[in-house]
Each structure stands twice: as structure tokens, then as C-alpha cells.
Amino acid sequence: MYDLAIIGAGPGGYEAAAYAAKLGRKVVLFEKAALGGTCLNVGCIPTKTLLRSARALSDCREAGQYGVTTASPSLDMKAVQARKRQVVSTLGKGVAAMLKGAGVEVVQAEARLAGRGAVEAAGSRIEARNILVATGSVPAAPPIPGLRESKAVVDSTGILECEEIPASLVIIGAGVIGLEFACFFAELGTAVTMVEMLDRIAPVLDEEIAKRLQSEMKKKKVSIQLSCKVTRIDGGTVHYTDASGQAQQVAGTLVLNATGRQPVTRGVGLEDVGVVVERRGIRVDASGRTNVPGVWACGDCTGRLLLAHSATREGMVAVNSMFGKPDRMRFSAVPSVIYTHPEVAQVGATEAELKQQGTAYRKVVLPMAIAGRFLVEEAGRSGTVKVLVSERHGQVLGVHMIGGCCGEFIAAAAAMVELELCVDDVREIVFPHPTVSEALREGVLHAF
Numbered sequence: 396m397y398d399l400a401i402i403g404a405g406p407g408g409y410e411a412a413a414y415a416a417k418l419g420r421k422v423v424l425f426e427k428a429a430l431g432g433t434c435l436n437v438g439c440i441p442t443k444t445l446l447r448s449a450r451a452l453s454d455c456r457e458a459g460q461y462g463v464t465t466a467s468p469s470l471d472m473k474a475v476q477a478r479k480r481q482v483v484s485t486l487g488k489g490v491a492a493m494l495k496g497a498g499v500e501v502v503q504a505e506a507r508l509a510g511r512g513a514v515e516a517a518g519s520r521i522e523a524r525n526i527l528v529a530t531g532s533v534p535a536a537p538p539i540p541g542l543r544e545s546k547a548v549v550d551s552t553g554i555l556e557c558e559e560i561p562a563s564l565v566i567i568g569a570g571v572i573g574l575e576f577a578c579f580f581a582e583l584g585t586a587v588t589m590v591e592m593l594d595r596i597a598p599v600l601d602e603e604i605a606k607r608l609q610s611e612m613k614k615k616k617v618s619i620q621l622s623c624k625v626t627r628i629d630g631g632t633v634h635y636t637d638a639s640g641q642a643q644q645v646a647g648t649l650v651l652n653a654t655g656r657q658p659v660t661r662g663v664g665l666e667d668v669g670v671v672v673e674r675r676g677i678r679v680d681a682s683g684r685t686n687v688p689g690v691w692a693c694g695d696c697t698g699r700l701l702l703a704h705s706a707t708r709e710g711m712v713a714v715n716s717m718f719g720k721p722d723r724m725r726f727s728a729v730p731s732v733i734y735t736h737p738e739v740a741q742v743g744a745t746e747a748e749l750k751q752q753g754t755a756y757r758k759v760v761l762p763m764a765i766a767g768r769f770l771v772e773e774a775g776r777s778g779t780v781k782v783l784v785s786e787r788h789g790q791v792l793g794v795h796m797i798g799g800c801c802g803e804f805i806a807a808a809a810a811m812v813e814l815e816l817c818v819d820d821v822r823e824i825v826f827p828h829p830t831v832s833e834a835l836r837e838g839v840l841h842a843f
Contacts, residue, residue, distance in 0.1 A: 397421050399717070400514045400523035400664065401540045406646065406703040407694030408529035409490055409499075411710030416497040418718065423523070424499050425506035425516050430490045433531050433695075434703040436483060437552040442575055444479040446734050447556070449582040453736060460774040462485050470583055472558050472598020479555075500762070508664030512689055515664075525689050525717045528677060529595050529710060530663055532656040532695035539567075541628035547648045549630060551576070557649070561585050565633045565647035567625055569596040571733050573653035577737040581615040583750065588618040588645045590625055590635055601745040603760070607741055607779055608797055620645075636677035656692040658696045673698075681723035683713030691717060728813035732802035737778060743793030743812040746783060756784035758782075759841045761834065763798040768829040773799050778831075782838040789818035806830040811839070818843045 399415050401408045404426035406691015412424040429436045448470060455468035495500055502516055509515035513522050534550035542548055549557075550570050560583050566573045576807035581587045589596075589612075596606045596612075596619060609619060624639035632646040645821045655748055658676035670685045671678045676698025683691045691713040694706030708724065715722035730742040763769045763778025796807035810822060821839045824830055 397423050397521060397523040399423075399525045399527060399714070400506075400521060401425065401529055402508075402514065403432065403529035403531055403694075403696075404430045404490075404501070405531045405694060405706060405709040406434050407531075407706030408432065409494060409705045411529065411693065412499045412712050413493055414498040414711050415714045415718070416494075416499045416737060418714070420718065422499045422500060423514075423521060424494065425502050425504060425514065427503070427505035429487060430494070430501070431483075432489050433533075435486055435490065437555055440486060441479045441483055441555050442551075442579075443734055445475060446575060446579050446736070447476045447637045448478070448778055450736055451738050453582050455641055456670045457775070457798065458655065470560070472560055476556070476558055490510050490524050503790065507662065508668050508670075508690070511668050511687065519700060525691060527683075527710065527713055527717075528612075528663060528665070528685075528690065528692040528696055529694050529706070530659040530696045531706075532658050534652065535655045535657045535751070536652065537654050539625050539628060542652060545628050545630055545650065547631035547647070548652055553649055554649070554748070561648035563647040564588070564649050564651060565590065565631070566631065566651045566653050567592075567644050568653035568655065569619060569621075570653065570655060571597065571599065572655070572714075573651065574608070574733055574735050575651065576651055577612060577617050578615065581612075581617050582597070582736065586616075586618075586647075588620065590620045590623050590633060590645070592622070592624055594622045594638075596621070597739075599731065600739060600745060601741060601781060601793070604739060604741065604779070604781060604795045604797050608733070608735065611735070611737060615650065628764070636818055655700055658698045660696060681725075682713075682716035682721075683709055683724070684716065694710045699724075700726055700729060702731060725813070728809050730805045730809040732805060737776065737798045738771075738800060738802045739797045740808075741793070741795040741799040742805055742809045743791070744783060745793060745795070746781075749760055749783060749792065756792060757842050758783055758790075761838050761841060762798070763801075763831065763834045765837050766829065766831050766834040769799055769831045769834060771829070772831065780834045780838040782835075782842060784818060784839070784842040791818070791821065791839060794838070796835070799831050801831070804830075804835060807832060810837060 398420035401424045416422045504517035506516035563586040566589045569589045623635045625635045677692040694708035712722045733739040759782045781795040783793040791811040826836045
């Protein structure tokens, strides 16, 4: 009898497994593919590895601003892919070593619930007091005629294997995934067109920051078509209706389906034990409990917030809760980053959300160049810090940034939101100088 059986070894699953094992629990972890899940193998890590290469190319082209002369830099896609595979392999081995060191039993097989308190895998049945479902998500495939049939269409997994730079690329969807790939290929010289159903890009972002990102994408010559509905795909040609209802079309060497991701809930046996699955994913409470005692869920399969670091925390919350330590998931202070060039990072409430809530607030918008390090590191580039604080107490409610390496210090803003710090609290925190993070400090302090 195991204390905990986990189905899925992505960030939510493997971190929860190691954490529970370190608490002295007997844990078994099932994974049908590679350890690390989507994030490590076909998501966060490989995507950011490609983006790093594109940024290096951009840095070489702009080196003259720093007094450095370079001769016709170019990118070798095959070498980039080789580095990507090496990075993924190294981190995968690290996950395996961590699990082994923690004492987690790992079973490389597809698993499913086989009744309450039981899991079946590779013809064997094991029993566990608790089962944590962490099956993740897969690329969504909307019912667009020709989407599945066209050989020119790839999803976010398929495009990661591209070893030739396409002359042109049409991206369906201008969310996080689409924007990151648009940035990567645009910097390689690919003609990129984005077709988005909504009237703005990146709906998860504060609208003011989203507009600044859209402006940056246009500087990279990315064509962004908003309020457009894709009607069909013929080979590499995407047909759509524009904002006025007129039929349009755009052709590309490749077409990227970047319409989002959907939770993996089928084939897991959830229906066999009566677990409620809603349209967005497995229904759980703030502690990760499903409606069935002893069955828990975390990460993308719940559909709550499809971020690797959120899944990790959700898994730990579930482990704490199932073993008697009260805990709950709080999504209001989970930071997010879009790894475009420039980066975008945010945490907490957007301005639109505060208006909708009727919350009185103060807004500060400052250029990131208020920090000397930004001028040193980002010659010829711009950046913005937007801070939202409560009118009454000066509590930090939201931080939204674009520019430079803002993803590297958004955690400081997340701590401010999570701990409900006010402007006077932040005033007492010493930020290192010179760092770009000082722009965050100045943004908060300018509120009062």
C-alpha cells in the first residue's frame, strides 16, 4: 500500500512526488512518456532555448551600439536544435536523479484509475491511500476545416522540431504561445503573420502593456490581424474573415496552430470513479481535492492556470492537504512571463480587473530606463513598469512590466502582492544597485 500514487511526471507531478517522499511517505510516480512532462520536453524549456539563440543573433546584429564590430551573424538551425536537445536531456537526467534521491518509485508506463484507491499500469494494479492526477495538457485543435488534414500545419510541439527556417509563417492565435514563436521566427527573418479572433493580443495581459507589446512586435515586422475568424485551411493558405466580415487569406510555408491548450482528462479513468470533469478540466477545490475522497488533481488538467510553476505549487498544496497540513492555492499572486524580446512579466490584478471590482487605486507608469542598469544593458530599447496600488492603504495590487529581463525579478513583485505589502513596507526593502529591478522599486515608491 502506497501513501501516494501520482499519474503524470510534469512539474506538478514530479515535484509533488519528491516533496511527499521527503516527508517520509511511500510514493509511486507513473509517466507514460519522458520525465518532466510538457514543460521540460516540448514546452517551456525547449521554447526558451530557441528564443535564447534568436536573442543572441539579435545581440550580434546590434553589437555596434556597444562598440563591438561583428561580421554578418547568422543562425544555424540544426546547431540550435542540437543545443535544445542537449539542454532537455541534461534537465531530464536531473529530474530522474532528484526523484531517485528522494526515494520515489518511478514506473514508466501509462496509468489510469482502477477504482477508488487503485491505479492500473502495465497490467499491474497498485493500491494507494491517495491518488494525485497530474496529467497536464495538450495543444488544442479547434474544428477548423483543413486544420488536421494540411501537412503545412503544425502545433507548438511540432514546430519545435523545425530544422529549416521557413520563409513565411502564419500563426493562428496571438496568445502567449503564438507570440513567443512569432518573436523567434521574426528575428530569424521569417515573414510572420498572426491571425487572432479577439480584438487584442495576449488577453491575459494588462491592456496597456499588451498594446506596448503589440507595438514591439510590429517593429519586428510581424503582421497582426485582429478580430479575425479563421474559416478554413487549404495547404499553407489560411482563409479568414476580417473585422468587417470580408473574406481574406494569407499563405505561409508553415501554419502554426497556437489556439491554446486543453486539459488531458480522457483515458485516465476519472469517469469510472465518479470524478467530476468540467469543460475547463477536473473540478477541484483550493486544496486540490476532487469530489471523490482520496483523489486529488493539480496543474494543467484542472484548467485553472496553465503554468508550470503554478502546477508545482498546486501539487505541494495537495500533498500538504492530504497529509494533514492545512493549505490552499492562492492564484492572485502567481506571476507570469511571456518570453518575447522584450520580455513581459506581470503579477496581481490588471487595471481592468480593479475597475470591474470597483477598487479605488493609484497607477504609476515609469520608463524602465529610470534604472541606470537598464540603459547599460538595453541600448536603444525601451521598457515600462506599471504599478497599481490601493488608494486607501497603498497596498501593492498589481505589477506589469515590459522590457529587458523583467521576468528575472517579477518574483519580487509577487512577494509584494502575496504578502500584501504597502508602499511604506517596500520603502524599507534594499534593492541592489545598479540593477534593473530598481525600476520596480521606483514604480512602487512613486505611488505615494
